[in-house]
Structure formats: structure tokens, C-alpha cells
Amino acid sequence: MADEPLEIGEISLSDWHAHMGTMTEAGFLSIARRLPSLVRQALTLAWRASPRDTAATIVLNLLGGVFTAFGLLATTGVLTALFQDGPTPDRVRAALPSLVLVAAAAALGTAVQAGAGWAQSRLEPQITRQAEERLYGLTSRVDLVAYDDPEFHDSLQRARIRGVSMADSVVSSAVDVVTALVGIAAVAGVLGVLHPALLPLLLLAVLPDAWAAVRSARMRYGTLNSLIPAMRRKWIIADLLADRDPAAEVRAFTMRGFLLRMYDAVARAEQDVMLRLARRQTVARLVGEALGGLGSAVVYVALGILLAIGAIPLAVAGTAVLAIRSGQSSLANLLHSTNRLYEDGLYFTDFLDFCSDAERRLAAPRPASPPERFERISVVDAAFTYPGADGPALRGVSMEIKRGEVIAFVGENGSGKTTLAKILAGLYEPDSGSVLWDDVDLREVSPEAIRERTAVIAQDHTRWPLTARYNITMGTGKGEPALHAAASVAGAHEVIAELPHGYRTLLDRRFKDGHELSGGQWQRIAVARGFHRDADLLICDEPTAALDARAEHALFERIRGHSDGRTVLLITHRLASVRYADRIYVLDHGKIIEEGDHATLMSLNGLYAELYTLQSSAYR
Ligand SMILES: Nc1ncnc2c1ncn2[C@@H]1O[C@H](COP(=O)(O)OP(=O)(O)OP(=O)(O)O)[C@@H](O)[C@H]1O
Ligand SMILES: [Mg+2]
Known part of the structure; x- marks a missing residue:
């Protein structure tokens, strides 16, 4: 009897695997194209939740970028003074004014960034509340007949399980993207002033990582999306095993073994899909990192050549190394937050899609009123x-x-x-x-x-x-x-x-x-x-x-x-x-x-x- 095939309703296990194979994978460009609209949607949401905190987050982050650029430029002053000819005490004395500027820029930059962080973390709970209220305001208003429609349930589940909880992280990621962009703009400005040839090299070091990160996010989203009907089924069975209402009948009808077998069938298929995903993600990440390492090597070799042929003085090369380091960390942050914004954005789009679908399912406003006293x-x-x-x-x-x-x-x-x-x-x-x-x-x-x-x-x-x-x-x-x-x-x-x-x-x-x-x-x-x-x-x-x-x-x-x-x-x-x-x-x-x-x-x-x-x- 244990071998008898299980009927799992609308879900056929082989369907998910098929779906996995045909999963569409967006290219880097299409993602880049979507980013501005995601950032805009996130900021609109944030603005609606709290204009004051949104404005504070953005303005303070911009100021942070200004201080970064200022600090880097002041560093060139310090290095130039230190690399001059002459006795060491004189050189140190000459470097002092620039050193004070570097210290001041660093102190102000830290203070401003702390303020930005505070404003950003104040935004999160406000956004979550607003998104949840919107979701449940809609679920309780749609026409009853929507609840007889499996598509509505799928889309509701997507919005409810992940979509709605993504609202705050989409905003956070969007702010992080903007912050990283400001940091990169500051570094790029400084590098451009030092030597324009350094700019394209910087990009080379990080683009492969970007590709790997985006690819892996797409895979994950596509997989989880195709698993939604299966997961719903699993949650329903889990509720039967864990809820109070069916608890008595689960025992009276000795359903435990049967339910667990059904749970296991769905959970095992889900596990296989997830394991396959993990393998594909690791491969993508490894390839990205190998290419990224190669890019970094090229950057440093090029810097050495510029120095050797005397295209840039030593003080500039020193600042350039610092700037590239700072730029790379900003770029890494940009990648990380872009990736997160993109992935969370996909789920968040589910939330937005559900909201617009639900709004379509609301009865259109009707002016007439029923008679006061019907006959x-x-x-x-x-x-x-x-x-x-x-x-x-x-x-x-x-x-x-x-x-x-x-x-x-x-x-x-x-x-x-x-x-x-x-x-x-x-x-x-x-x-x-x-x-x-x-x-x-x-x-x-x-x-x-x-x-x-x-x-x-x-x-x-x-x-x-x-x-x-x-x-x-x-x-x-x-x-x-x-x-x-x-x-x-x-x-x-x-x-x-x-x-x-x-x-x-x-x-x-x-x-x-x-x-x-x-x-x-x-x-x-x-x-x-x-x-x-x-x-x-x-x-x-x-x-x-x-x-x-x-x-x-x-x-x-x-x-x-x-x-x-x-x-x-x-x-x-x-x-x-x-x-x-x-x-x-x-x-x-x-x-x-x-x-x-x-x-x-x-x-x-x-x-x-x-x-x-x-x-x-x-x-x-
Ligand atoms: N939410 C639903 N979605 C799809 N079909 C439904 C739904 N609710 C009821 N039905 C179907 O509509 C038909 C009429 O159901 P209804 O509940 O109106 O019967 P009823 O006369 O009230 O029966 P009972 O005496 O058992 O209460 C049945 O064939 C039933 O299977
Ligand atoms: Mg009835």
C-alpha cells in the first residue's frame, strides 16, 4: 500500500522540473534597464511612508559622498608634501594642513553617514506597516468570487509570503544603491582628476562579479516562483499536521502516516529543485570570481606601467591606490545592493502585481442606492x-x-x-x-x-x-x-x-x-x-x-x-x-x-x- 502513487491534486511533480528548464533568464542589460524604475517605486513608497526620513536619508548620503571625495583629494596633498625633497620634520610640517583636512573630512563623513543610517532604519518599520495595511485592506475588499479562483490564491500567496515583507528591504537596497553610486561618483571624480585612464580599469575589476550576482538572483527567483504551487500544497499539508482544528481527526482516522507521506513527496521534490539551484548558483559565482580576479590583476599591472613610464607621479599613484580601493568597495556595495534590489524587486513586483490585480477585482463604484424599504x-x-x-x-x-x-x-x-x-x-x-x-x-x-x-x-x-x-x-x-x-x-x-x-x-x-x-x-x-x-x-x-x-x-x-x-x-x-x-x-x-x-x-x-x-x- 505504501507504494501506491499519491494523488496530489493540481500539482504534478514533473511539471515543476519542466518549468525549471524553460525558466527565462534576463540578461544584464534588461536588469540595468529595470533598475531606475525599481528605485523610483521604492523611493515613492518611502516618501509616502515618511517624507522627512526619506529626505534626510538622501541628503545625508549625498553629503557623505562629498566628504569622501574631499578626503581623497586632501590625501593627495598629504602625499605630495611627504614625497617632497627636504628634511623630514619640514615635510611633515608641510603635510599638516592637508592632514587636518583629511581628519575633518573623515570625522564629518562618519557623522553624516551615521545620521543617514539612522534615518534609513527609521524608514523601514514605517514602510512595512504601510505595505501590510495596503495588502490586507485589499484582500478583505476583493469580490468574494476571487477566493474561488486558484490564480488569485497563488498571487496572494506570493504577495503575502515574500512580496509584502520585501517593501522595506527594497527601499533599503535602493538607498544602498544610491549611496554606493554617490561613493563611486566621488571616487570616479577623484580618479578622473588624477588620470582618466584609471576609470575604465576600475570597471573591469568588478563587472564579472556583477554578471555572476545577477545571474544567480535570476535563477533563485525563477526557481522559487515555479515552486509556489508546490509550496502552497506543502503548507496546507503542514497545517493539517500542526493545526488544532484537524488534530482530532488526524488521530481518529490515523492519518499521520498518510499525511507525512504526502508531505514528504512534496518536500522531497522541492528539495531536489533547491539542490540543483545551489549547484548552478555556485558555478555562476565561481566563474564570476575567477574573471573578477583576472580584472583586478590587469588594473594593478596598468597602474605599475603608468608609474614606470612616468605618466603619473608617485603621490598620485599612492592616492590612486587608495581611491581604487575605496571605489572597489563602493562598487562591491553597489553590486551587492543592486543584486539585492533586483532580487527583492522581483518579489516586490509580485506584491505590486497582486495589488493591481486585487484592485481590478474590486467592484467598480456604483452610484445607485437600494430602496429604503423594499416591497x-x-x-x-x-x-x-x-x-x-x-x-x-x-x-x-x-x-x-x-x-x-x-x-x-x-x-x-x-x-x-x-x-x-x-x-x-x-x-x-x-x-x-x-x-x-x-x-x-x-x-x-x-x-x-x-x-x-x-x-x-x-x-x-x-x-x-x-x-x-x-x-x-x-x-x-x-x-x-x-x-x-x-x-x-x-x-x-x-x-x-x-x-x-x-x-x-x-x-x-x-x-x-x-x-x-x-x-x-x-x-x-x-x-x-x-x-x-x-x-x-x-x-x-x-x-x-x-x-x-x-x-x-x-x-x-x-x-x-x-x-x-x-x-x-x-x-x-x-x-x-x-x-x-x-x-x-x-x-x-x-x-x-x-x-x-x-x-x-x-x-x-x-x-x-x-x-x-x-x-x-x-x-x-
Ligand atoms: N465555492 C465553490 N466553487 C465551486 N463550486 C462550488 C462552490 N460552492 C459550491 N459549489 C458547487 O455548486 C453546487 C451548488 O452548491 P450549493 O452549496 O449551492 O448547494 P446546496 O444546495 O446549498 O447544498 P447543501 O444542501 O449541501 O448545503 C454544488 O454542485 C457544489 O459542488
Ligand atoms: Mg448549502
């Missing part, structure tokens, strides 16, 4: 297909609810009841057909406005890791009486009264003093939440599946009494409870096949009559 909600010929699904979940559905009515949806599992309810709640939009509140088409109304007026007791309600109070009020403040009234409807009040801290008890066992409820107790809270919202339209999707007989009876009595004047849409498999509905719609494979009140449907002798008879015979 009738109607669905006309609505069809809906989940993204990527094989067939439609709803096909040509028409129905209506009048103000104050209790309407019921019944039908077998998967017939489309929840989907239709979500369309009525403004959570999904039909692909064709329309939903009307009186004469207003919901396509012209902001979905938010519909949701404000609708309360949903969801079939798969969330167990919010919040206090009991927030689990019912959802952060809206309507006061204690409203809270208690809503809690009483489904018997949630008596559950909460027994908790150690009453309404202030945290309903999350993962935290100290957190408390867990039973399935039915959770459902009572979910029902209370729906009633607390006090909306025009109350949608109850299987509100009693987990309730005991007494709580169920009390709730249905409440609904039957039209829940204090509310309009109610009830979805339930307990057919005895829908007898009293004003109208019952029977769904089958995404279509409404029967409608009418209980007596009408029974006399039709169709699906409803069959299901009802089946259920009631159990009680006879």
Missing part, C-alpha cells in the same frame, strides 16, 4: 457558474420574496440553495439574469449597501477567535439590550452566562483563558449574530443543523412568527419546519422545479412530496 426582492432568470467549475451551479432561476414573508428553499445536497442565497445577499453576482430590489437592479447598487441591509446565518459559519460579545456584535455597537435580546433568540445567552467571564470570554482555546464551545453552542452564537444585525432581509442557511430539539423548536417558532416583522429566507432540510412558510421553492440541479405553499406542493406529488413523506415516515 419585493426578485430574482429573474439568474444563472451562475463558479470560476473554473465544470457546470453551472444555478441555471435560469426566478423567484421572489415580498416584504415580511417567510420563504423557504429546499432541495437535495448540491442543488444550489446556498449559492442562490449568497446571490441574494450580494456576495456573488449572477453571470446572467438579474436581482431586483423593487425596481432597482443590484448591478447598479454597491454590493456593500446590500450587505448592510442583509443578515446571513451561514451554513459554514466562522468560529471567530474573538470574545463572545464580538462573536455576536461583530464590532458594531448597538448596546447591551440589543446584544442580550439577540443572544436569547437562539439560546446563546444561557450558554454565555455559564462562561467564566460571560460575554467577555475569549472563544479561542489556543490562548490562555480561551474557552471552547460545543458545535451546537457555536451554532447558537451564529444565530444570535444573524439576529443582532437587525437587517431587512434575514437569510438562515441551515440554522438548526447542530441545535438540540428544544433550541431548534424555539428558533423555528421565532421564524414562523416572522421574527418580529423581518423578511426571512429559510434554507433547511427539516421539512416539518418549512410547512408554515409563505412559499417554498424546491431546487434541483441548479433549477427551481416546484414552488408554492406546503399544501400545493404536497398535491403536486413531486420531489417535495417525496422528501416530505420520506422524512415524516421516520416519525410514524
Whole structure:
């Protein structure tokens, strides 16, 4: 049995390897072309986070460069004085003024750079906060249907796992790039003054390294990107192995071995890909460093020749060595930070791409508002297909609810009841057909406005890791009486009264003093939440599946009494409870096949009559 091949859903292991092979590798030039826009984006981000710290970082870094150049030029003065003919004390005395300048430039340069470093590290947390707020502001606003789209999840994962955390390091790297460029400009200026032939030689020493660094960054990014679907799968399995919710079933169904085997299959394939990457990166780095060493040798030989043929005096050659050293370290910094900026920039682009994708998935602003007090909600010929699904979940559905009515949806599992309810709640939009509140088409109304007026007791309600109070009020403040009234409807009040801290008890066992409820107790809270919202339209999707007989009876009595004047849409498999509905719609494979009140449907002798008879015979 251990050899039986594993089904790992959408992921085929061989696909990743194939993807690795066809990975595109950008050339050095295309990277150089992208740098300015990356630096610009990073600085825009920084400016938005804090104009003051951004300005301080840039100005202080520029000043640092000025002091570097100044110090190098003063060094030539020192060396010239020292290499003069004459007695040593005189030469030292002659060098003193230049020495003071060198010391002053060094001291000022250090102070200014410390200031720049401070401003830069102040920027980082501010940028991180802003980027995270932007990300989660968007994830919670996109149309619900995006969450049924695997591409959205991939792109969200990329943005969330690495992209968003790259915002601050992209800015840091961009600042480092600018700093290194300023340092190089200072050195290049000094070298240019000393002897122009030294400039191209300097470049020669470092370009091979640049090539290797960029190549290796590209490889890494391409590899990690192709691994994203696999890693997601691995994280999902890891959650199953480590989270609290599935912990009991993992044990009850003795799933441990099976899950670990699945985890291992994905992790091993990922490991192979990473090992291959490490090898290719090492080769690239070795080649780069060998060529770089060769370049350095050429630089020093050339300097020796210039000195030998008397093209430059000894003092200048001495300064040139110092300047080349300083230039090389600036260039090394430039490479390092360019490389980082490029690599982080690739991830950061994922974040920016996700943001623009998410913005496209936001509903366009719509001016119309739903009627203050609807008389009738109607669905006309609505069809809906989940993204990527094989067939439609709803096909040509028409129905209506009048103000104050209790309407019921019944039908077998998967017939489309929840989907239709979500369309009525403004959570999904039909692909064709329309939903009307009186004469207003919901396509012209902001979905938010519909949701404000609708309360949903969801079939798969969330167990919010919040206090009991927030689990019912959802952060809206309507006061204690409203809270208690809503809690009483489904018997949630008596559950909460027994908790150690009453309404202030945290309903999350993962935290100290957190408390867990039973399935039915959770459902009572979910029902209370729906009633607390006090909306025009109350949608109850299987509100009693987990309730005991007494709580169920009390709730249905409440609904039957039209829940204090509310309009109610009830979805339930307990057919005895829908007898009293004003109208019952029977769904089958995404279509409404029967409608009418209980007596009408029974006399039709169709699906409803069959299901009802089946259920009631159990009680006879
Ligand atoms: N998020 C989704 N993505 C793709 N398909 C979905 C999604 N949710 C539901 N479906 C499919 O749509 C169809 C209708 O599902 P729906 O949840 O509306 O059924 P239901 O009548 O509420 O069933 P139940 O009685 O089990 O609650 C089913 O075939 C289901 O597989
Ligand atoms: Mg359902």
C-alpha cells in the first residue's frame, strides 16, 4: 500500500522540473534597464511612508559622498608634501594642513553617514506597516468570487509570503544603491582628476562579479516562483499536521502516516529543485570570481606601467591606490545592493502585481442606492457558474420574496440553495439574469449597501477567535439590550452566562483563558449574530443543523412568527419546519422545479412530496 502513487491534486511533480528548464533568464542589460524604475517605486513608497526620513536619508548620503571625495583629494596633498625633497620634520610640517583636512573630512563623513543610517532604519518599520495595511485592506475588499479562483490564491500567496515583507528591504537596497553610486561618483571624480585612464580599469575589476550576482538572483527567483504551487500544497499539508482544528481527526482516522507521506513527496521534490539551484548558483559565482580576479590583476599591472613610464607621479599613484580601493568597495556595495534590489524587486513586483490585480477585482463604484424599504426582492432568470467549475451551479432561476414573508428553499445536497442565497445577499453576482430590489437592479447598487441591509446565518459559519460579545456584535455597537435580546433568540445567552467571564470570554482555546464551545453552542452564537444585525432581509442557511430539539423548536417558532416583522429566507432540510412558510421553492440541479405553499406542493406529488413523506415516515 505504501507504494501506491499519491494523488496530489493540481500539482504534478514533473511539471515543476519542466518549468525549471524553460525558466527565462534576463540578461544584464534588461536588469540595468529595470533598475531606475525599481528605485523610483521604492523611493515613492518611502516618501509616502515618511517624507522627512526619506529626505534626510538622501541628503545625508549625498553629503557623505562629498566628504569622501574631499578626503581623497586632501590625501593627495598629504602625499605630495611627504614625497617632497627636504628634511623630514619640514615635510611633515608641510603635510599638516592637508592632514587636518583629511581628519575633518573623515570625522564629518562618519557623522553624516551615521545620521543617514539612522534615518534609513527609521524608514523601514514605517514602510512595512504601510505595505501590510495596503495588502490586507485589499484582500478583505476583493469580490468574494476571487477566493474561488486558484490564480488569485497563488498571487496572494506570493504577495503575502515574500512580496509584502520585501517593501522595506527594497527601499533599503535602493538607498544602498544610491549611496554606493554617490561613493563611486566621488571616487570616479577623484580618479578622473588624477588620470582618466584609471576609470575604465576600475570597471573591469568588478563587472564579472556583477554578471555572476545577477545571474544567480535570476535563477533563485525563477526557481522559487515555479515552486509556489508546490509550496502552497506543502503548507496546507503542514497545517493539517500542526493545526488544532484537524488534530482530532488526524488521530481518529490515523492519518499521520498518510499525511507525512504526502508531505514528504512534496518536500522531497522541492528539495531536489533547491539542490540543483545551489549547484548552478555556485558555478555562476565561481566563474564570476575567477574573471573578477583576472580584472583586478590587469588594473594593478596598468597602474605599475603608468608609474614606470612616468605618466603619473608617485603621490598620485599612492592616492590612486587608495581611491581604487575605496571605489572597489563602493562598487562591491553597489553590486551587492543592486543584486539585492533586483532580487527583492522581483518579489516586490509580485506584491505590486497582486495589488493591481486585487484592485481590478474590486467592484467598480456604483452610484445607485437600494430602496429604503423594499416591497419585493426578485430574482429573474439568474444563472451562475463558479470560476473554473465544470457546470453551472444555478441555471435560469426566478423567484421572489415580498416584504415580511417567510420563504423557504429546499432541495437535495448540491442543488444550489446556498449559492442562490449568497446571490441574494450580494456576495456573488449572477453571470446572467438579474436581482431586483423593487425596481432597482443590484448591478447598479454597491454590493456593500446590500450587505448592510442583509443578515446571513451561514451554513459554514466562522468560529471567530474573538470574545463572545464580538462573536455576536461583530464590532458594531448597538448596546447591551440589543446584544442580550439577540443572544436569547437562539439560546446563546444561557450558554454565555455559564462562561467564566460571560460575554467577555475569549472563544479561542489556543490562548490562555480561551474557552471552547460545543458545535451546537457555536451554532447558537451564529444565530444570535444573524439576529443582532437587525437587517431587512434575514437569510438562515441551515440554522438548526447542530441545535438540540428544544433550541431548534424555539428558533423555528421565532421564524414562523416572522421574527418580529423581518423578511426571512429559510434554507433547511427539516421539512416539518418549512410547512408554515409563505412559499417554498424546491431546487434541483441548479433549477427551481416546484414552488408554492406546503399544501400545493404536497398535491403536486413531486420531489417535495417525496422528501416530505420520506422524512415524516421516520416519525410514524
Ligand atoms: N465555492 C465553490 N466553487 C465551486 N463550486 C462550488 C462552490 N460552492 C459550491 N459549489 C458547487 O455548486 C453546487 C451548488 O452548491 P450549493 O452549496 O449551492 O448547494 P446546496 O444546495 O446549498 O447544498 P447543501 O444542501 O449541501 O448545503 C454544488 O454542485 C457544489 O459542488
Ligand atoms: Mg448549502
